[in-house]
Amino acid sequence: MSADGILRMIEENGIEWVDFRFVDLNGKAHHISLPAVEVGRDTFVNGVAFDGSSIPGFKGVEDSDMVMMPDTETVYADPFSAHPTLIVMCDIYTPDGERYDRDPRGIAQKAEEFLQQTGIGTVAYFAPEPEFFIFDDVRYESGMNKSYYEVDSEEAFWNSSRKEEGGNLGFKIRHKGGYVPVAPADTQQDLRSEMCRIMMESGLRIERHHHEVATAGQAEINFRFDTLTASADNLMKYKYIVHNTARQYGKVATFMPKPLFGDNGSGMHVHQSIFDGDTPLFYRQGGYANLSDTALYYIGGILHHANALLALTNPSTNSFKRLVPGYEAPVNLVFSKGNRSAAIRIPVAAVTPKGCRIEFRTPDSTSNPYLAFAAMLLAGLDGIQNRIDPRELGYGPMDRNIYDLSDAEKRDIRSVPSTLDEALDALQADYEFLLQGGVFTREFIENYIDLKRAEAKSVQIRIHPHEYSLYFDC
Template identity: 80%
Template structure:
């Protein structure tokens, strides 16, 4: 879509405001709105200025002038605003006109450019499965003398005896019993369908939606894969629509990995493949799971560098409340065909040559998608370049339920980091593969680690309510 096409769309849809958006290190969207009558072709040439010093992890106040450069192909009409508004994602540049090396979207674009420069392939395709909860109520507070959270849902297992409903209607979702039940157990069919309708109107191709395993409103909507940066753009759009549709229904949606103790958390399983000029590179008929040697090496790169890339794919302290055995979270760094207990699963049901792909099951949606997808691609490409064979390094294949293996069988299997700090330690020890092609810079990684260390410390120094249960009577 050209700048002129965007200007035509503004007239056609009677747009009043144009919302320019970018994504910071946290993965959250930021925005500035301009009157549509002030938008012309120069806007797309000169960009929109903003203060980079007010964005955590960006720039100091002494050098804060930055520019959002609109990416016209990302334009779509905001389905939620009272005044007709057009949303456009942007890349970030310095005031001097250089691409900003801390811009997550710019890093994703550089990763795609690096793939093409290697001669391995032309396109990397990504398809995330981002799970979420929809609650009716959320309350939390942390302070000097109190710390708590409380969430509620009309379909939660703990509400079988609740009287406040004006007559309890039953049909609650049992713990770990929420996978694809029909109504009335699934209370959120219409909300998810509305989310899907709005996503399709915004240009996202929807595959399916359903209730997920956990009680209290866990759901999943799958959308069609695309190239790396476009998929990250779509995931930002997806989360925006999920959050705001839930709000319109008087509910609240969260992509937090582990909002409930004792039930499944929300992951973001990521499917990946590489094509060369339209031809799939991951398929070889008759090989293990019909995977080519190139695909096996890609898996080797993912598993070998997993502790480091998990600092991007699972970048919150809450991520490691989900990455524990027993809740379908893959904590063991092995690969397998069709096996959901492995960190890397190779889908084998109804797969065509063009559908041949791998699935990295560890990530969650606290990830900044631009950084996470770029890190995964760089790890996989390093595996291909250096022929990292996971079969020779103890990464499988393991075609059994990993959780059922004996201690002897599991003794040589590596596990994911147990905390955000451990993942950041791994990133500091293993980052060279990310700097190939100047995709990630050493300065960016150092800044990212410092930014995330502060989050980890903020949690670690605070008193946990369960510590009162354990130690108050000492």
């Protein structure tokens, strides 16, 4: 849509406000709202000013003026505002008109440009599958003298004996027993359907929704694949709708990877493929799982750089509470067809040549999607350019349930890092592939590592409640 088209939409639909948004390094959206009567053609030429020093990891106070430049292709009506409002995603520029090299959306766009420069293909498609929990109550505190969290859900198995007004109605979902049950066990069918309705009205193409494996309201809604930057935009829209629809129902949604101890966590499996025009480059009939050599090299790049990638695809201390064996967590750095115990799964059911793709199962939704998708693409392209064959490096294929292998059989299978610090160490040692095409810069990576080190340390130095259980009576 052009700027003139947006201005016509404002006039024809009685729009009162235009909400301009950008995304910080952690993947959180920020916004500034302008009265619609103050938005004109010059707004789309000159942009909207904001203070970069108030955004962690952006600018210092001595050089803080920054500009949001609206992307007119991203506009949609805010489904939650009481006053008619349009939402527009923006790119970040410096006052002299240069793209800001720490703008995550700009990094995603540069990754797409680099793909075309390589001559390998013209477009990369991404399809994230974010999982999330819907709770009825959440409470937490981290202070000098106390630290705790508590969440609750009407369908949680720990409430099977709770006395409620009118009696306990039962049908609680057992631990690891939540995969696609029908009502009354699944209490959130209507809520997920409402989320999907709003997503579709806001421009997302929804494929399906269902309850996920864990107790206490774990959910998944799948939306249609798109190009790299567009998929990241869609994920930001998706999370905004999930959070706010849950709140309208008096509930709270979280994409935190591991909010519950002893049950499955929430991941964000990411499907990926590359096309040259209309020609899919990952398909070759008769190959392993009908994969082409290009696809195998792409897999090799991701698995070869996986430890470093995780600093961008799983960038929280909580991420590594999910990445432990025994909870369907993809901790094994191998690939396999149809095998959910591998870090990379090749979907094989009802797959056409154009649907041939790889699924990297390790990422989660604490990642910034613009940075995570860009990093995955660069790792895969590095694999293609350097012909990194995963079969020759011991990355599979592994067509067995890896969780059932003996320790001796698993000895040669690489696993993901066990902490955020280990992933940051890996990124510090292996980031040259991210510099290709000027997509990431050394300065960006150094700044990112410093921010995440501070985050990890803030958790490391705090007393954990479980330490009282272990050591108070020493």
